[in-house]
Structures are given as C-alpha cells and as structure tokens.
Amino acid sequence: xxxxxxxxxxxxxxxxxxxxxxxxxxxxxxxxxxxxxxxxxxxxxxxxxxxxxxxxxxxxxxxxxxxxxxxxxxxxxxxxxxxxxxxxxxxxxxxxxxxxxxxxxxxxxxxxxxxxxxxxxxxxxxxxxxxxxxxxxxxxxxxxxxxxxxxxxxxxxxxxxxxxxxxxxxxxxxxxxxxxxxxxxxxxxxxxxxxxxxxxxxxxxx
Amino acid sequence: xxxxxxxxxxxxxxxxxxxxxxxxxxxxxxxxxxxxxxxxxxxxxxxxxxxxxxxxxxxxxxxxxxxxxxxxxxxxxxxxxxxxxxxxxxxxxxxxxxxxxxxxxxxxxxxxxxxxxxxxxxxxxxxxxxxxxxxxxxxxxxxxxxxxxxxxxxxxxxxxxxxxxxxxxxxxxxxxxxxxxxxxxxxxxxxxxxxxxxxxxxxxxx
Numbered sequence: 001x002x003x004x005x006x007x008x009x010x011x012x013x014x015x016x017x018x019x020x021x022x023x024x025x026x027x028x029x030x031x032x033x034x035x036x037x038x039x040x041x042x043x044x045x046x047x048x049x050x051x052x053x054x055x056x057x058x059x060x061x062x063x064x065x066x067x068x069x070x071x072x073x074x075x076x077x078x079x080x081x082x083x084x085x086x087x088x089x090x091x092x093x094x095x096x097x098x099x100x101x102x103x104x105x106x107x108x109x110x111x112x113x114x115x116x117x118x119x120x121x122x123x124x125x126x127x128x129x130x131x132x133x134x135x136x137x138x139x140x141x142x143x144x145x146x147x148x149x150x151x152x153x154x155x156x157x158x159x160x161x162x163x164x165x166x167x168x169x170x171x172x173x174x175x176x177x178x179x180x181x182x183x184x185x186x187x188x189x190x191x192x193x194x195x196x197x198x199x200x201x202x203x204x205x206x
Numbered sequence: 207x208x209x210x211x212x213x214x215x216x217x218x219x220x221x222x223x224x225x226x227x228x229x230x231x232x233x234x235x236x237x238x239x240x241x242x243x244x245x246x247x248x249x250x251x252x253x254x255x256x257x258x259x260x261x262x263x264x265x266x267x268x269x270x271x272x273x274x275x276x277x278x279x280x281x282x283x284x285x286x287x288x289x290x291x292x293x294x295x296x297x298x299x300x301x302x303x304x305x306x307x308x309x310x311x312x313x314x315x316x317x318x319x320x321x322x323x324x325x326x327x328x329x330x331x332x333x334x335x336x337x338x339x340x341x342x343x344x345x346x347x348x349x350x351x352x353x354x355x356x357x358x359x360x361x362x363x364x365x366x367x368x369x370x371x372x373x374x375x376x377x378x379x380x381x382x383x384x385x386x387x388x389x390x391x392x393x394x395x396x397x398x399x400x401x402x403x404x405x406x407x408x409x410x411x412x
Contacts, residue, residue: 120336130326157389157390158387158389158390159389159390159391159395161389162380162383162384162387162389162391163380163399165379165380165383166376166377166379166380166383167376168379169375169376169378169379169380170372170373170375170376170379170407171372172375173371173372173374173375173376174368174369174371174372174375177368177371177372178368181364181368183363183364183365183367183368184363184364184365185365185368185411189365189411190411192410193369193407193410193411196410197406197407197410200403200406200410201376201399201403201407204398204399204402204403204406205391205395205396205399
C-alpha cells in the first residue's frame, strides 16, 4: 500500500544507498504510482525521468527500451494488484471473498487511469502485454479455489472454473463502469452484488 | 442467415447484373463469411480477391484501403450479429431473452475465429474498431430494455443498465471460453445459466 507514496528520488544520498536492484525496484514503484493517473501510453521514459529527477540515459540503462520499461511497470502493477487483493487469513469464506473484492474495487478506484489502459490495451496490445493480463486474471480467479480449498463457497469443478472466469469479466466491467458513472449504486451495494453473485452464478451451472 | 452461403462470385453474368452497391455488399458478405474461420488479421484483400475471383485492384476500388476494408467487414458482421440475435416477436419475456441468447451463442460458435479476433482486437485496436465494438455491445444491451419496455423482466434504471452491461461482459467471456473448452457444460445448461443470471444479477443491485 506504500507503493503510491514514494516521492521523487532525487537526492544523492538515497541514490548512493541503494543497490542497482533496489534502485530499479524504486523506479518501477514510481512508474506504477505514475500509472495511477495516466494511461500506459502516457507513461514514457521522459515522464519517469522528470519525476525521478534522473537522466533518460540512466533509465534506458535500467530498462533497456520503452517497451521493456512499460512491460516491467505493468508486471509490477499486476504483482501489486495480486498482493493487495489477497484475502485475510481467517474468517468465513464469504467474508474473506468480500474483503478481497473490496480491496480490488479500491485498487481500481485508486489506479483507474492506468488500470483502464491496461485492460483496454491488453487485448489488442502486444503479446507480452496480453500474457501479463491473462496471468493477472488467472492469478485472481485461481486464488478463489486455493483460498476455498474445501469448496465451502464454490466446488472446484471445470464448470465452476468456467463460470468464475466469466464472473471475473463481469466484475471487471462492473467496477470500471461504476467508477466512471456510479449510477446511484453505493460502494457497499457494489461489493455485496459482486460477492453474492459469484456463488449464485456458479449455482446456475450446477 | 444466407450470409455464409454465398459462394465465389466469379461469373461475368452475376457480375454484370449487380449494381456497384450490390456488388460491394456481396463482397462484404463474402468477407464476413471468410471471417468465420479466420482472424481479422488473416482477412486480407488478397484472400478476398482469391475467394471472389477478382483482382486486388478492383477490391481497392470498392474498399479504398486495407483498413477501410476490414472496418467495412466488421461493421457488416456487427449488423449481422445484431439482426440474427433479435428476439422473436411474441412470447414471454424470459423465453424471448432465451431465444436471443441462443442465437448469440450460435452466432459465436459459427463465427468463432473472427469473433474472437474482433473482441480481442477491439480493445487495443484502432479507435474506429473500438467504436464499432462498443456500438455492438450497446445495441445488444440497450435492446434488452426496448424489448422489455414494460420492465417485466428488468426495471429500466441506471443501476440495472450498469449491471446489464456487466452481465454482457460475463456472457461474452462465458461463451468464448465455453466454445474453446465446454468443461462438461451442455449448450442447454449454458443458455439457461446465461438467461437466468440476467434478472438475478440485476436483483443484486436493487
């Protein structure tokens, strides 16, 4: 959650203390935080250079080229999304699902511009970007089965996995449309609908 | 439904009988039928020229350039999809919805390669392609409210429209995934789940 709070990293002191890997990670975090209010197309090496207060040349040293830079930022954003939406350790299955969905909605709200551009760009973008998006969706949906290993909420069947995947497409569209125009729906109503709809939809196929 | 049944249009007789508009329409229909088993990327002027038995030059005369050609084919495919999935005139609201959904599933099955490529390409493709895809989705979801003008099935509220849009994303993902791997789910189970889930999901927001 601290990811979006790092500021420009311009002091010689902070620079000299970090290993190259740490430095790269810090720059990626900055890239992810910039992506919150920018589309992927708007996130350029130039923008990062200015925000980080370092030269473009150094950024090319860290990230190779524009494409690799964006891919690295999106990979880190996906890792953040998966980490931030992990359900809490204990509790009832439906409560844990609700908590995870709430974290997802909050993530999308906080990172709207970048998230939209990743979703919209994933399909028609480069193959590596599509793969990253697929990886994220699989991680989020597969987790539902590993977190609910006893099948208390949803039985682990091929039909259930088919429906969970479809539900995740619904959930994504619902949140993205809701952020753009809430249509009188409160956050609580949205979370309740997203949570309750998952077992209900799976039931329709059983 | 005759769209996919026209054959190559190679005879001088058939050519001379058609007006330029009819001829263009016929070529578009051929393009749409070729798209059933090809991705949009694979649908080239060369492929159409070979299938139609006419010169590339003549096709450029009809369609301007590769981009305009693909856009015209997708526009016609969208028109076909909307026309073929129109619900029957009479009957109960839920039966009419089921019939419309059945036609949608059959359309996707019959036109899988092209449909997948349009869906996948819509997001990251050109702006005009995105617009066409959005137009199709809006036409299909708005129709639910015009066809159910009394609100027998779904009340026409902003929240319901939000959920219908999310449901359509679910329905699309469900069908595309099911065609690739049915996961033991029959066509009838799929249609039932898609149909019953629409009012159920809307209920979750009311």
